[in-house]
Amino acid sequence: MSHQPTTVERRVLLYGDGNINLIDGSTIWLVSMAQVLARTNSHVTLLLKARVVSRKMLEPLDGLDNVTVVDPFEGLGDAVPPNKLLSIEEVAHRIVELDRARRFDKIISRGFGISNELARTHEFDGRLWPYVIDLPEPGTDPTPERLRDLEEIALASERMLVQTEDSRSYMEYRVPASAGKCVVINPMIPDDLGPLPGRTAPSAGRLQGVYAGKFAEGWKTLELCDVPGLLAERGVRLSLSMIGDKIMHSVRTPTWRARMKAAVTSSPGVQWAGGLSRDDAMAYSKTADIGFSWRAQELDSTHELSTKVLEYCAMGVAPVVNRIAAHVELLGEDYPLFVDASLESVLDAVERVARDPDLLEQARKKAMDAIDHYRMATTVRRIHAALRATETPPRVTLAGGRPVLLVGADLSASRGVHTVLHQTAGDVRVAEWDPSLKGQEQPRYDELSAAGVVVVEDAVPYLPWATRRKAEGQRLVAHIRDLRADELALREARLEEIDAFVFQAAPDLAAFAATFDVPAERLHHAPLPVDVAYLDRPGLPGRQFRVGVLDLRPSAARPDTAVTALRGLLAADDRFSLHVRDHLPWEAAHLPDDQLERDYYQALVAGLAAEPELAARIAFERPDADLPTWYRKIGWLLVPRRRGRLDPRVVEAQAAGVVVRTPVEPGAAELYGDDAPYESLDALVRSIAAATDSAEFAKLSAASRLRAAGHDLPAAASAWDAALTG
Amino acid sequence: MPASLPVRAVRKARRIVRGRRRHREVADSPFRAAERILSPRYPEHLLTEPDDEPETDTVEAPPADDDAARRSPVPVTRAAGVLTPGTARRLSEVLAVTAVSPGARALGARVEPGDVLVVERAALQSGPWSTAETSSGTALLLEILDWCAEAREVEAPVVLLDSGDPPNVGTNLLRGAADVVLPRPQQVDPVLGPVPMSPVVSLLDRIARAAVEGDR
Numbered sequence: 001m002s003h004q005p006t007t008v009e010r011r012v013l014l015y016g017d018g019n020i021n022l023i024d025g026s027t028i029w030l031v032s033m034a035q036v037l038a039r040t041n042s043h044v045t046l047l048l049k050a051r052v053v054s055r056k057m058l059e060p061l062d063g064l065d066n067v068t069v070v071d072p073f074e075g076l077g078d079a080v081p082p083n084k085l086l087s088i089e090e091v092a093h094r095i096v097e098l099d100r101a102r103r104f105d106k107i108i109s110r111g112f113g114i115s116n117e118l119a120r121t122h123e124f125d126g127r128l129w130p131y132v133i134d135l136p137e138p139g140t141d142p143t144p145e146r147l148r149d150l151e152e153i154a155l156a157s158e159r160m161l162v163q164t165e166d167s168r169s170y171m172e173y174r175v176p177a178s179a180g181k182c183v184v185i186n187p188m189i190p191d192d193l194g195p196l197p198g199r200t201a202p203s204a205g206r207l208q209g210v211y212a213g214k215f216a217e218g219w220k221t222l223e224l225c226d227v228p229g230l231l232a233e234r235g236v237r238l239s240l241s242m243i244g245d246k247i248m249h250s251v252r253t254p255t256w257r258a259r260m261k262a263a264v265t266s267s268p269g270v271q272w273a274g275g276l277s278r279d280d281a282m283a284y285s286k287t288a289d290i291g292f293s294w295r296a297q298e299l300d301s302t303h304e305l306s307t308k309v310l311e312y313c314a315m316g317v318a319p320v321v322n323r324i325a326a327h328v329e330l331l332g333e334d335y336p337l338f339v340d341a342s343l344e345s346v347l348d349a350v351e352r353v354a355r356d357p358d359l360l361e362q363a364r365k366k367a368m369d370a371i372d373h374y375r376m377a378t379t380v381r382r383i384h385a386a387l388r389a390t391e392t393p394p395r396v397t398l399a400g401g402r403p404v405l406l407v408g409a410d411l412s413a414s415r416g417v418h419t420v421l422h423q424t425a426g427d428v429r430v431a432e433w434d435p436s437l438k439g440q441e442q443p444r445y446d447e448l449s450a451a452g453v454v455v456v457e458d459a460v461p462y463l464p465w466a467t468r469r470k471a472e473g474q475r476l477v478a479h480i481r482d483l484r485a486d487e488l489a490l491r492e493a494r495l496e497e498i499d500a501f502v503f504q505a506a507p508d509l510a511a512f513a514a515t516f517d518v519p520a521e522r523l524h525h526a527p528l529p530v531d532v533a534y535l536d537r538p539g540l541p542g543r544q545f546r547v548g549v550l551d552l553r554p555s556a557a558r559p560d561t562a563v564t565a566l567r568g569l570l571a572a573d574d575r576f577s578l579h580v581r582d583h584l585p586w587e588a589a590h591l592p593d594d595q596l597e598r599d600y601y602q603a604l605v606a607g608l609a610a611e612p613e614l615a616a617r618i619a620f621e622r623p624d625a626d627l628p629t630w631y632r633k634i635g636w637l638l639v640p641r642r643r644g645r646l647d648p649r650v651v652e653a654q655a656a657g658v659v660v661r662t663p664v665e666p667g668a669a670e671l672y673g674d675d676a677p678y679e680s681l682d683a684l685v686r687s688i689a690a691a692t693d694s695a696e697f698a699k700l701s702a703a704s705r706l707r708a709a710g711h712d713l714p715a716a717a718s719a720w721d722a723a724l725t726g
Numbered sequence: 727m728p729a730s731l732p733v734r735a736v737r738k739a740r741r742i743v744r745g746r747r748r749h750r751e752v753a754d755s756p757f758r759a760a761e762r763i764l765s766p767r768y769p770e771h772l773l774t775e776p777d778d779e780p781e782t783d784t785v786e787a788p789p790a791d792d793d794a795a796r797r798s799p800v801p802v803t804r805a806a807g808v809l810t811p812g813t814a815r816r817l818s819e820v821l822a823v824t825a826v827s828p829g830a831r832a833l834g835a836r837v838e839p840g841d842v843l844v845v846e847r848a849a850l851q852s853g854p855w856s857t858a859e860t861s862s863g864t865a866l867l868l869e870i871l872d873w874c875a876e877a878r879e880v881e882a883p884v885v886l887l888d889s890g891d892p893p894n895v896g897t898n899l900l901r902g903a904a905d906v907v908l909p910r911p912q913q914v915d916p917v918l919g920p921v922p923m924s925p926v927v928s929l930l931d932r933i934a935r936a937a938v939e940g941d942r
Contacts (some may be wrong), residue, residue: 124759138864139871139899149770155761166861166895173864193826300893303861325860326892403756415764430760540862542852574811577854584832605833612825613811619854620829622865625766629862 006540007699008066009041010105010387013095017111019050019085020057023278024214026059026110028307032188033108035079036376038064040384044088045102047094048072049086055275062553092117099123100138106387108161116149119156128153131161133688135174137301147175154178158390161185165537166303166326169629180415180534183386187307188376195316195368196286201361205236207354210288210317212243212281215260217250223343228269230347238269243284245275250390263305265573282315289360290337290350291317297341300324309372313367313450318360320349330370389533394426395717396699400473402452403427404724407462409435413648416529417479420713421455435461445469446569453724455479459486459493467494475499478721480531481507481528481706482645489518502526505646506669526719528646532712535628535655543635544697545575547688548658550623550637550649552582554600557640561681563607564691565638567614568685573692578618579634631656635697636688641665655708657701661687673707675700742843802883802926806837807844808855808870813887813933817844820925826873827854828866836876843871843877844930845900847889848937859894866898874903889937909935 014034018026030046036045044067051073052058061067072094073080080565086094091114095107108129109115115130115288130153136142142150152176155158161183162168165585168182202208209228215221221242228238242264264272273284278647285291291312305326313330321327321336331338336352336359339345351498353360353642372378398404406418411432421428431447434440448466453475454464463478463486471477477500478493480486483538495518502524503509509525512518547566551557562578569576585601608615621630637653637663650660661684662668678684691697754762804822814825826835837843850858856869857863874884886904901907908931913921925933 050876078825079889120752122752122755125755138867140898151768155758165933168894170864176768177761179766195741225814297893298898301898303895303896323892325892339758364735411763418760418764427756429756430758430763432763463903481911496913542856545852546856575852577852577856578831579854584829608833613814615830616809616811616825617854618829619827619866620832624769624865628863632862633857 001144007041008043010043010391011045012037012042012101012106012108013045013047013048013102013104014096014108015049015091015095015110015114017049017088017091017114019358020048021050021053023057023275025307028278029110029188031057031060032376032525033110034061034067035064036188036380036383037108037252038066039376039380040387042066042106042362042387045070045098045104047090047091047098049085051080051082054080057449059279065371068095073306078606079322088113088117092121093537096123105391112150112153115153119149119153121164121658122156125156126158128157129161129183129607132155132171133163133167138170150175151177154181154492157181159183159386163187164306164326169632170303170627172626172629173624177630179625180531183383185383186374186381187305187310189310189314189371189374189378191375191377193282193311193314196363199287199316201357202289202354205291205354206356207236207238207350207360208288209238209240209290209292209320209350210243210285211283211292212242214244214246214248214630215242215264216248217253217256218299220244220294220296220341222256222263224292224294224346225260225267227346227350230343231350231354232269234351234679236351238350238354240270241273241284241288242270243273243276243281244302282311285312285317286315288317289364290320290353291315292320293322294320294346295341297322301324305330305374310371313371313528316364316368318353318363318367320346331366331713332370336360364391369478387671392423395424397720398452398475398724400452402450403429403450404453404455405429405431405448406455406457407431407433407448407466408457409461410434411457416531416648416713416716417455419531420529420716420720421724423713424717425453425724433462436458447475453477457481459489461489463489463498464492464494470497475686475724475726477502477566480504480508480512483511484645489535496523499726500524502723504528505671524719524723526653526716527711528648528725529713529716530648530651530655530708530711532655532705532708535631535652535708537628537632537656539635539657542575544635544694545573545577546634546694547576547636547638548634548653549578549580550582550647551640552580552585552620554597560600560604560607562638563604563614563618565681565688566617568681569689570614570617572685575690575692576617579621579630580618581621581623581630583623584620596662627652628656631658634658635701636661638662638684639676641668642671646671651708651711654704655711657705659691659697659700675703775805776855802842802924803840804838804842805844805926806841806882807846808834808873809844809846810849810853813844813846816929816933817926820929831869831872837873837880837882839880839882839934840891841877842879842926843873843881843882843884844885845874845904846887846933846937847891847897847900848887851889851891857898859891859896861895863896867899871899871903874900885927887930887934887937889934890940901929908933909938 016026016030018030020027023121034044034046046067047070049072051071060147072086075209104130107124107127109118110131112132112134115132118124118128154175160178160181162171164590165184171182172179211224228240231238247257247260293306293309300322309319309321320337321337337349347397353363402423406421406428418428433444448469449471454466455477456466457479457480466476476498478498479502481504500522506525513523549559549562552559559580566578630652637658637660639650639651639660641663654660660672660676661678662672664679668677693698805817806824809825814823817823830852849855855866858866877884884904886900886907
């Protein structure tokens, strides 16, 4: 297929740590990814790890003018043996060289090793899009060095690719710095892959089966060879084609390889087709009724979906697969060809569909209906959108061409503001200073002076200091997130030196205008910016029964009232549970000094100890970085009184479809929506207990998402444009 | 409540700092400097002791009759674990029960000698432990594995009650951490008949069998 983009939107370097001469998952992914990127109007430079001996895998790229395949040993002639592979260090070196010549906009690398090496060079910061599939599994304890390397990869990355929503959840937990950056690409199958035209249904009691792939112990290929013979004893005739020539060794069972070889060549009902090209393997597979992807139980633990299973589905070949959660989600609870690790379960399932052609037809239909989401065209749309989202040109040009400096004492919740500033002006530096400024005045002053525009996040503690050190021609912007907290510092600052005030809350702007004598044209309102698209993820089943709380401190929240509400909810329905996501004060290194607060915790714990059945419905969960994932299971968020201050986490929860409830107070409805305030705990319990029906809850959840849309990044753009340029 | 930081935690922290310093010999680009400030950091509990550093914390020598002690039967006096309310109620008819929820360890709950730790897969599908078997609940899964490790330390058996729910990413880890997975096929002696189980195990087996067969 030839595709000639009218204009090249970007230059992409693509590398996957696999040998292009072999047919395996990594090379199939690499070629698919090159095809996908070519369709996003990118020019793709595909660097290989090995010299091309067989062009078979590269054939789909023939005719794509915007894909350049780079031989890793270009110009070295026969001096390099054909089986030589580049080392990780050599690959990184080659990419640096290629980048110097071609200056890539994005670097996409598959695998931890090469991604780590590229991050170490510091050459590709902000352009790296790694696809790290080899994360440490939950049962293993990665070393600090490994975690640090993963963190550095994430910090160097503009975006990180992950295969599925599950992979994203795990990545955000394992590598907190990846939160906000993960793009789900999904396994890909060709758009034109479909069933064999004009195929006829098999007669009852006869089936054609196929297995394609490597022969390995965990893949149950040895046991599979027994299936036709055992089915024959049940009066079912299964003709099984085995495609592939890669017979693996087994460390656990040294005789396994020899037995496999014997079984595939001599088992009754088994035909060994040997190794075939990808196209031939597909053509061969299409003639089958069922395709085997049966696995040992130890392979049930996966965040990912097998491309092979999806290909079977697309070809109308009903896959025989282990009944694991990912497959149930794909094919539905009542799919008839689910099996477990036992041979008996495979025999039973195959016999069932062999004797009932209608059931087989149902299975094929379910399989074909399941895969639209995984077509390459869908991935093209998703990746193209993700690429373009990072490529918005700056909307304004700053005088003097000097960068914007975003400065504050705590910028942990300022990613949204940083993104908006970047989209507005391009070059944005970030500085988080020690609040005391002790002994650091000169370096901080130098940092300040180098900026064309200084945005001070919160007036406390730097704004008064910055107003007395404003450089000639510099523009100073105060970002006020909470007027009450900042009011004293604003009184200390030289307000005439501040060129623009940006308020997060409209009521704060009005209150400031009423109190301070500042020209109205210098006052702006920019809503709290949130990357709504990133947080918009499918909710998990049963979320309407889970109530969340983000704070435990009595000064910030009232967890005791949440416990009281839970008591009421459990009286209505015993499926409710409460999830408190905060550090436990009694786990902290230092207990709070406030004796009242200590008493409060003791009373809370004693109360729970006295009601073990209630306590068993309360989860105290650690505040890890994977909040967006946590929101998927939470239906309701109880938010304490904020007295007008907007908590970014609450808006993020709304973007994820969580329904917010807060005690009634002035401004509460403006912050969280008209339905959010409640007048009593009884009313709160009634409103939650009345929405246990999934459809009813879905309506509330959709309204919540709609509410959060008002905080999407573009909503704040025009106010910041004006603030930065005047 | 922690009294002081253990030696291994201090050593771990030092090593992390050293590692960061080494890594940052190359100056940060403006992009990475900004990301370092804006990105969430590793929480302490996700950082682990390196493999290649020998453990020097004092370890008490096991008593000489350790093997003998392990062989001698200890009567089960309490079932602690991750349980659905229904199972907790049924078990409480035959022995004391403590159903733990996430974070319960911080509230003082412990597995003690004489306990049996029961992890019920059905309890991971909804309620406080929901998502613990999935990619969305890794922290909860690790917490359950911590409970299993603690049970092993006090030689309390760990029993996993299976269910008809499809296996998820954490299921195999839970199976691996258990001493026994129930239900299991009834063992029958050809002459003497079915091999009897203790009343507690028998009840647990019935509960697990119902969960596996009922949900299918």
